[in-house]
Amino acid sequence: EPNKSVNPDEVVAIGAAIQAGVLGGEVKDVLLLDVTPLTLGIETLGGVATPIIDRNTTIPTKRSQVFSTAADNQTQVEIHIVQGERPMAQDNKSLGRFILDGIPPAPRGVPQIEVTFDIDASGLLSVTAKDKATGREQSIKITGSTGLKKEEVEEMTKQAELHAEEDAKKKDLTEAKNAADALIFTAEKSLKDAGDKVKEEDKKGIGELIKQLREEAGKDDKSAIESKTRELSDALQKIGSQMYGSTGSPQGQGTEGQSDAGTEDVKEKGSKNKKDEEKPEEGEVVN
Structure with missing residues (x-):
């Protein structure tokens, strides 16, 4: 005997009413997932803005990529966090900078610097850079990375389209x-x-x-x-x-030891096999 306690027509009607209420701002007790309004990334060799978290990614979220040094015996790297859709860092919004030092001297492309972007449910962005050889790390916390006004997002997106x-x-x-x-x-x-x-x-x-x-x-x-x-x-x-x-x-x-210098080889953590994950992108993070 089918359960007739729930009327399908009523379920559809109630669902439509809730959706209309959400759109009209009348219903508050419904979970609405927030997203990153613009792409978040770091400045890399030559001033390129390398994306870490793409725009419209649901938060909370966490992403990591491995980079390396741009010069022989480089003992520190500057992590410059930027937000926006344009390919060059200088054309995007700067959110902050910090230095990771204490990297053991080595040929360019050898050190492995893992950069992690972590956005919590409240929109707080934490960026950490860690030298995988020594475990040494530095970090910065940035508020408001997801709290941009609609007008700001629209203007930055418009500029990216105009200058594409x-x-x-x-x-x-x-x-x-x-x-x-x-x-x-x-x-x-x-x-x-x-x-x-x-x-x-x-x-x-x-x-x-x-x-x-x-x-x-x-x-x-x-x-x-x-x-x-x-x-x-x-x-x-x-x-x-x-x-x-x-x-x-x-x-x-x-x-063994064939060089792939100059190729784009950033691996998102967990996206490839273990051997590929351990291979950093040469010459990306700049001093």
Whole structure:
């Protein structure tokens, strides 16, 4: 015998009435989930705003990403928290800064700095930076990150839309410069490690290409930077073949320590396997 104590028509009607009451502001005892009005992130190499928590994420929420250093023997990093939808940090709202120091000296890209954004139900944002090698950490608490006025959110979103094209060009140029810088670092390290396995004339050729790329990276011609980056990359592949040929490495055999400098490789915590999680993004957090 079906239970007829609940009238389906009444349930639908009551639900519609509650929804109308919520929209009209008359019903208070209904849980409404708050969201982040704008993207939250940090400034990384070249002034790029790297997102940590995307806009419209339901709170409370917690997100972590692993970054690394931009220079050899860098013992501290500045964490600059920004809010907004534009790709460059300077064009967004600055929420705060703090320094994580005491990082053991190491080559660029080696230290692992875990940055965590934690927003509680009241909208309080806590940002923590932790050196995974030493456990040393610093943090900052920011109030009001989710309490922006509707007009502020609309204006910042509007500005992002208005400047979308020029912002994209600016970000692309910055990423080209970052890739060039990372390749120069890899090339100089490769020459140093090569020793007598590479012909002297090839070393000189690489050195000249490094010089040319460094000069172009100091300018604002994206196409020229990318062209010189490809030239240097191709030359490095050739001397790489020489090096492995001289050591008798079997063709097709995998090698360890291959560089992926200049590629976007931020891993959100828990999104990949353990091996991938431990791989920081090289040259991201700046001093």
